[in-house]
Amino acid sequence: MIKTMAEFAANNEMPEVLFWVGCAGSFDQRAQRITKAFATILTKVGVSFAILGKEEMCTGDPARRAGNEFLFQMMAYNNIQTLNGYGIKKIVTICPHCFNIFTNEYPELGGKYEVMHHSTFLQQLINEGRVRIKEGGAFKGKKITYHDSCYLGRANGIYEAPREVLKALDAELVEMKRCGSNGMCCGAGGAQMFKEEEAGTTRINFERAEEAIETGAKIIAANCPYCTTMLTDGVKSKEKEDDVKVLDIAELIEASLED
Amino acid sequence: MHLLQQIVFILCAGTAIGIFTKKVVEVRRNILLGRDENLTDQSGRRWRNVLLLAFGQKKMFKRPLPAVLHFFVYAGFVLINIEVLEILIDGIFGTERIFQAPLGAFYNVVIGFFEILAFLTLIAVIVFLIRRNILKVKRLSMHELDGFPKRDANTILYIEIVLMCMLLLMNAMEGAIQLKEGVGNGFLISSLIAPLFTGLSLDMLNIIKHTCWWGHILGIFAFLNYLPYSKHFHILLAFPNAFYTRLTPQGKMANMPEVQNEVLYMMQPELAPTATDAAPVQHRFGAKDVMDLSWKNLLDAYSCTECGRCTSVCPANITGKKLSPRKIMMDTRDRLEEVGENINKNKNFVDDGKSLVHDYISVEELRACTTCQACVEACPVSIEPLSIINQLRRYLIMEESNAPQEWNLMSSNIENNMAPWKFSPDDRDKWANEMEPSA
Structure with missing residues (x-):
């Protein structure tokens, strides 16, 4: 409970x-x-x-x-x-x-x-040995790309911790062209999540999802519930939802916990 | 004759510096029209930023090719100024190459070094012209630059070509004269072209040399006075702008203590000041016009050289929305200049029925921002377009109640359901009850 x-x-x-x-x-x-x-x-x-x-x-x-x-x-x-x-x-x-x-x-x-x-x-839990990842987990050797959220990355300079967590999965981490401090927004910040986008040539999440898909990764790792929603929609718009999954790093770790 | 030249020189220098100073005082006045903000704490970190960002051009190197080329021009600007100092002294006192005697053989090394810089600057500037006008690099040829901004950019590059050519040509003439008399001056670059001119008469060489000398220094005086009207003002303002840059994490939005207190007094009326306390100064909520922005926002506007790195990384702009962080800065400067003109004419600002928001920056542009801070991160001289966007948005919502319907819904949901969606607050922990008891 x-x-x-x-x-x-x-x-x-x-x-x-x-x-x-x-x-x-x-x-x-x-x-x-x-x-x-x-x-x-x-x-x-x-x-x-x-x-x-x-x-x-x-x-x-x-x-x-x-x-x-x-x-x-x-x-x-x-x-x-x-x-x-x-x-x-x-x-x-x-x-x-x-x-x-x-x-x-x-x-x-x-x-x-x-x-x-x-x-x-x-x-920290991984470093302290409190979280232990099982050998040969579901993501071992799989291509994962990590999407930096704006408010963790640029806003607070946290780029390494989430990548370190992903490394614990023994997966193959591939970077998008725009990553780290150059990472591209998913389109949801600044209360955009709650309104329709302004008129443009495409949607921000479509653009970002396309970039993520181009890496060839089967999993897009996110660290933000808004990014997860936006990128999931973006992947759907490219009709790739069967091949490419958008998952939060907590979900990835939870699925790989040692029994 | 010499004395006449000295007098003319001193008059030119005095006039140039005088007019420039007057304009700088005016720009300073314009900047100080902004709201007060204390940005002088932690001077150690601030000087470090001046060293890294302005002198070291740290952020430029995110894009290596333009960074290297820009570094040539920048080093040329900073170091050739030492030679300009010599020219100034020579001009005032009627001397010729005053530093030559005290420096001896080292003088040739120094001038040779300057000549290399001048040559590299020349190359860089030509590449810049090609990038702008032939390759049409996207961020340098967008429509928001149509008209003056585009002309301004090319003018600066042409002036730099002329200045560098005059400098090299002047030295080459001197080299040619000395070649005719025996051995050349041995300056690194100009001595390579000096032999081309030995066919000319001594008089002719002297005339060209002096014309170049005068052309070069008069060009510099003219350029100096062009700066305050141009995007090229950044060569001076990048330094103070780096000093006054924010030191807090980029994600932190400025607090509004007046609203904070209003909420506090509403919740805890016993804390509210009594009527006898001095009433706080009432500002407009957020910013409608340039005077409502912080002075740092206005310094930012004058420091912007319209390179467009911000716009090229803006997710809204990339996906075809009207928002362009560079345009936010250009609009702010244009409006501030207009307000400045208004003050010049009327002594005090007389309402002209215009404002930064609506007349310069549209609601549609402001709405498209995701506050992702990519623009702030990208700016080599720490300009913050986002800070202006945030303040204009505050004005729209708090003073004009101007929000899209969806945002009104979101707000009323937050107010009534404590969440931006219409869910019952009672269901907030529903997920916890759905979890496996064993978990």
Whole structure:
């Protein structure tokens, strides 16, 4: 059973880490699979963690990026009240947008926590030997290409941790032409996820998916629920959904855990 | 005769520097029309950025070929200035090659080095002209550059060709004169072409040499005064711009303390200041016009050399949307210049019924941004188009309530359901209940 922070607090206990799920991870059916995969990893390797459950709210990222500062400040105020109320020290999240806003934008509003994105968290668990990958796993020798999300990569300079995690799978990592700090956006950031694109010659996710498919990889590894959705749609638009799968690194690790 | 030349020279130099200074003061005034922002903390890291980004051109080397060519021109600009110093001293005091005697044989090495730089600059500039006008490299020939920007770019390159040719030709004439008298001056590049001119009379050689000397220095004076009107202003402003560049992670969006406090006082009225406290200055929310932006945004606009690296990596632009980060910077500068003209004419800014948003930058452009920061990452001189985009978007939403219907829905969902989609907050942890109990 996954316990909420309220349940921990009721027993006067503190988990090792708070798992901030985020809205996509909570409600979106595709993203829920990422959430479940990550929660499964944490449970299997014995990391004590809690979720906020119904007390979690949108961090306000899409509102702020769209330009609605009032709404962002409201959400931030409420979230910080909740987190500080529980005395939260450490947060791990599967969403780079939540990660960025906790790391860079909540501290000056009074919300100061040690924040980790799940790719860095997984890398640590692997390094510490807590997460062990089974020999000859499903992805051994398979071509995987990694898509840098903007809010993990350029926004916070995290390029290596997710790649290190993928290396643990013994897969063949192939890079797209635009990768690392030159990585191309999936098209969802800045609240674009919630509106139709402006008129253009193509869609951003189509362009990016095409680039990923061109690497010949059978798996596109992502680290962001929005990227996962956008790239999955992009792959479908090229009618490659049977050959090329878009998976979050948590899903890849969960499928390769030692029994 | 010499004295007359000196007087003419001093007058020319004085006029050139005077007019330039006046324009720079005006540009500074324009930049300071922006909102206050303190960017002088952590001076160690800031000087490091000046060294790495401006002097070291670190970010240019993401694209090696243009970087190397640009480095030649840049090194030429920085180092040939030492020779310009000599020319200035010679011009004022009527001397000839004042550094030659004290430096002795080393002088020839230095001039030889400058000549190599001048030659490399010449080559680089010719390649740049070919890239712009014959190969038509995409980012250098997009429609947003039609008209003045395109002419401006070519003008700069032509002027550089003329200046470098004059410098080399002047030295070659001197070499030819000395060849006629015995041995040449041995300057590395110009001595190669000097023998071509030994057929000319001594008088003729002297005339050409002096014409080149004057042409070169007058060209520099003219170029100096062209800079503030041109994209080429970056050769000066890249340095302060690197110093004042942001030091926080690129993902951090600027806070709006006035909104933060408003929300705080709404939630905890006991913290609200009493009526006796001084009321804070009320700004417009976000930015409608250039005066609402930070002064750093405006310095950015003057520092932009329209290279288009930002636009060439912008996902919106790549997929055919109207947004172009370079155009955001060009529009900001154009509007700021217009506001500056307005102030020159009327002493204070008189409302002209125009603004940066709508009249220069359309809502459609602003809406297309994914805030991916590729433009910021790409800029060799740390310009942040995204910062301007974010502030203009804030204005649109908070002052004009101008949002697409889908964003209004998203906002009301966040407000009422605590998530951007219309799901019940009660279902937020539904996934947890669906998990296998054994997990």
